[in-house]
Amino acid sequence: MRNKYLAVPYVVWMAVFVVAPLVLVVVYAFTARDGGLTLSNFTSMHQYVGVFGNSFLLALIATAVCLAVGYPMAFLLAREGERIRQIAIMLIMLPMWMNFLLRTYAWMSLLEDTGLINRLLSLLHLPTLHMINTPGAVVLGMVYNFLPFMVLPIYSVMEKIDPKVIEAAQDLGADSVTVFRRIILPLSLPGVLSGITMVFIPSVSTFVITQLLGGSMTMLLGDLIQTQFMGTAYNPHLGSAIALVMMLLVLVCMAIMNRFGEGEEGAVML
Amino acid sequence: MSKELIRLTDCVMKFDDEVVLDHLNLYINDREFLTLLGPSGCGKTTTLRIIGGFQRPTSGDVFFDGVRINDVPPHKRKVNTVFQRYALFTHMNIFENVAFGLRIARTPESEIKRRVEEALALVNLPGYGKRSVNALSGGQQQRVAIARAIVNRPQVLLLDEPLGALDLKLRKDMQIELKKIQQQVGITFIYVTHDQEEALTMSDTVVVMNAGKIQQIGSPEDIYNEPKNAFVADFIGESNIIDGLMHEDFVVGMYGRKFPCLDQGFQPGEQVDVVIRPEDIDIVPVDQGQLTGTVTEVTFKGMHYDIIVDFRGFKWLIQTTDYSPVGERIGVKIDPDGFHIMHKSAYSGMFGDYSSYSAEYEELNEEAPEGDGDEK
Known part of the structure; x- marks a missing residue:
C-alpha cells in the first residue's frame, strides 16, 4: 500500500500544473470578457485561417526537411563504431545545451542583410541575398533547433535492430535495397513517428524563431497566441480559443499518424 | 557415399591478431547431416558463417559444387541459415516471415501460399500463418525459423545452435524432429553445437573442433568409441x-x-x-x-x-x-x-x-x- 502514497506528489503536481491550466484554458476559450458563456471566440477565428495554414505548412516543411536530413544521418550513425557514434551523438546534442535564444540570435547575425554571409558574398563580389525575415529563414531556424529531436529517436530505434535479422534477410536472398525496404525501414518506423511528433509540435507552436528570423512578415500561431496574452491585442479569451483549436488540430494529426503506424511497437505520442 | 558439395581448403580466419580458424580443411557431402562440435570459441560458428557468406576467410578458399564462392555475397548463395536466436522478422506475421525468401525470388502468389503452408505443416505449425511472431513460444519460433529457411529449398541448410535457447525436454524432441525433417527434404544440414549429445543423436558425420583446428572427423560411433586424442575423448562423453x-x-x-x-x-x-x-x-x-x-x-x-x-x-x-x-x-x-x-x-x-x-x-x-x- 505504500506505493499508493508515493504517487501522491505526482498526482498533486499533475492536478495543479497540468489539469488545472487545461481547465482554465477551456473556461477562458468559452467565455467573453464579461464572463458570460460565448462561442464568439471560435466564430471570430475565421480571420486567422491564413495564420493556421501558414503555421501548419511551415511546420510541415520543417518536419519534412528534418526527416530528409535526419533519417540518413541516423541510419549512417547506427552503423558506425562505438567511438564515432559517441562523438557524433555529442556533436548533435551539443547545440541543445546552448541557450535556445542565443542560438537563434546567432542565426540572425548570420542571415541579416548586413550579416556574415552577405558580407562574405560581397567580399567575393557575388550578389547578396535577402534571407532574414523570410519563411525560408523560419524553416531554417526550426530545422536547426529541432533536428536532434528527429535524429535521436530514429537512431535509438535503428541501433536496436538486431544485425542477425539483417543477416537473415540477406540469407534469404535480399540485396541491400530490399533489406532496407523490407526490414530496416519498417523496423525504424516507430522512431520516425516519434521523431515527426517531436519536431512537428514545437515547430507549429514556436514564436521565438518566427519573431527573430521571420520578422513581422511571417505571423504564425505561436505569435498570434502570444499577442493575445502579452501584446497590444490583449485578449486571453481569444488566445485560449486559438490554443485549444491548435491543440485539437495537432491531436488530429497525431491520430492520423498513429493510424499510419498501427501495429508498430513503441510509444508515438509524447 | 554421395558426391561432395562444399569444400573448405586451408581456411584461415583472423580477427585482428587472434587466429580463430587455423588452416582448416573440410569437405561436406551432399545430403549429409554434418555437425561442427566444440566448446565456445573453437571456431565452429565462424566456419558456418564462412559457408553462409557472412564472413570471408582471411586466406583459403571455399568451394560450392566445385565453384569458388569466396566473393559471392550471402544473398546469392544457395544456402539458408537458421540463426541462433531465430532472428525472425518481428514486424511481419508468421506467413510473411516464411514467405520472405519466396517473395524476393518473385514466386507466383499461389505457389507462395502453397509452399508456405507446406513448410509450416512440415515443422508442425499448420494454420499458424496469421499469428504474430511475438505470440509464439521459443520452440515455435524455432520451427518458424526452420520453415523460413527450408521453404526456399536450399541445397544446404546451416543451423547455428538452433536449440540452444530451448529447455532440455523440448531440445530432445526437436533433435528427433530436425533429423526427420532433414531426411524428408533430403538436403545437406550443417549443424553447429557445443552439445555432444545433440551431435551424436542427429549427425551422419561429426567434426570435433578446438582452438580453430579440427580434432577429429568421423561418424558418431567412431568419435565416441575411437577418439583420436585426449581432447576428443574428454569432450565426447x-x-x-x-x-x-x-x-x-x-x-x-x-x-x-x-x-x-x-x-x-x-x-x-x-x-x-x-x-x-x-x-x-x-x-x-x-x-x-x-x-x-x-x-x-x-x-x-x-x-x-x-x-x-x-x-x-x-x-x-x-x-x-x-x-x-x-x-x-x-x-x-x-x-x-x-x-x-x-x-x-x-x-x-x-x-x-x-x-x-x-x-x-x-x-x-x-x-x-x-x-x-x-x-x-
Whole structure:
C-alpha cells in the first residue's frame, strides 16, 4: 500500500500544473470578457485561417526537411563504431545545451542583410541575398533547433535492430535495397513517428524563431497566441480559443499518424 | 557415399591478431547431416558463417559444387541459415516471415501460399500463418525459423545452435524432429553445437573442433568409441584417461600391470593415453579385481550412480547401478574392449582425471550457450 502514497506528489503536481491550466484554458476559450458563456471566440477565428495554414505548412516543411536530413544521418550513425557514434551523438546534442535564444540570435547575425554571409558574398563580389525575415529563414531556424529531436529517436530505434535479422534477410536472398525496404525501414518506423511528433509540435507552436528570423512578415500561431496574452491585442479569451483549436488540430494529426503506424511497437505520442 | 558439395581448403580466419580458424580443411557431402562440435570459441560458428557468406576467410578458399564462392555475397548463395536466436522478422506475421525468401525470388502468389503452408505443416505449425511472431513460444519460433529457411529449398541448410535457447525436454524432441525433417527434404544440414549429445543423436558425420583446428572427423560411433586424442575423448562423453605403456599388440600396461586389450599398431614400449569409459568398468569384490581402489564420492544420477574411486592418487569416474558407500575398498574389472589406446598428443595430461570432479562436472553440465568469443 505504500506505493499508493508515493504517487501522491505526482498526482498533486499533475492536478495543479497540468489539469488545472487545461481547465482554465477551456473556461477562458468559452467565455467573453464579461464572463458570460460565448462561442464568439471560435466564430471570430475565421480571420486567422491564413495564420493556421501558414503555421501548419511551415511546420510541415520543417518536419519534412528534418526527416530528409535526419533519417540518413541516423541510419549512417547506427552503423558506425562505438567511438564515432559517441562523438557524433555529442556533436548533435551539443547545440541543445546552448541557450535556445542565443542560438537563434546567432542565426540572425548570420542571415541579416548586413550579416556574415552577405558580407562574405560581397567580399567575393557575388550578389547578396535577402534571407532574414523570410519563411525560408523560419524553416531554417526550426530545422536547426529541432533536428536532434528527429535524429535521436530514429537512431535509438535503428541501433536496436538486431544485425542477425539483417543477416537473415540477406540469407534469404535480399540485396541491400530490399533489406532496407523490407526490414530496416519498417523496423525504424516507430522512431520516425516519434521523431515527426517531436519536431512537428514545437515547430507549429514556436514564436521565438518566427519573431527573430521571420520578422513581422511571417505571423504564425505561436505569435498570434502570444499577442493575445502579452501584446497590444490583449485578449486571453481569444488566445485560449486559438490554443485549444491548435491543440485539437495537432491531436488530429497525431491520430492520423498513429493510424499510419498501427501495429508498430513503441510509444508515438509524447 | 554421395558426391561432395562444399569444400573448405586451408581456411584461415583472423580477427585482428587472434587466429580463430587455423588452416582448416573440410569437405561436406551432399545430403549429409554434418555437425561442427566444440566448446565456445573453437571456431565452429565462424566456419558456418564462412559457408553462409557472412564472413570471408582471411586466406583459403571455399568451394560450392566445385565453384569458388569466396566473393559471392550471402544473398546469392544457395544456402539458408537458421540463426541462433531465430532472428525472425518481428514486424511481419508468421506467413510473411516464411514467405520472405519466396517473395524476393518473385514466386507466383499461389505457389507462395502453397509452399508456405507446406513448410509450416512440415515443422508442425499448420494454420499458424496469421499469428504474430511475438505470440509464439521459443520452440515455435524455432520451427518458424526452420520453415523460413527450408521453404526456399536450399541445397544446404546451416543451423547455428538452433536449440540452444530451448529447455532440455523440448531440445530432445526437436533433435528427433530436425533429423526427420532433414531426411524428408533430403538436403545437406550443417549443424553447429557445443552439445555432444545433440551431435551424436542427429549427425551422419561429426567434426570435433578446438582452438580453430579440427580434432577429429568421423561418424558418431567412431568419435565416441575411437577418439583420436585426449581432447576428443574428454569432450565426447566422460572418460578416464590414464598414462599407459604399450607392451606389444593387444597388451597395455598401467599401474605396473598388464591388461589385455584390442588395440594394435603401436610401437612396442610406446607411451600412450589409455581411455576407459566410466560405463565400461565393472565393480567386483577386491580379491577378483584387476585393480583395487577406495570410493571417495558417490552421486545418485537417476539411472546410475557416479562413483569416484581413488586408484593410487588418480581418480576415476565409474558409472554403475550398484551402490558402494564412500570409504569402501572395491575391485574393478575391465574387459579388453573397454580399453581404447591413443597416441600421446598436445592434450595428454590435460583431461581425464576426476580429482576435481565436482568442478568439472558443473562445467560440463552448464556449458554456457556460445559466448561472444565465437560470434564475431
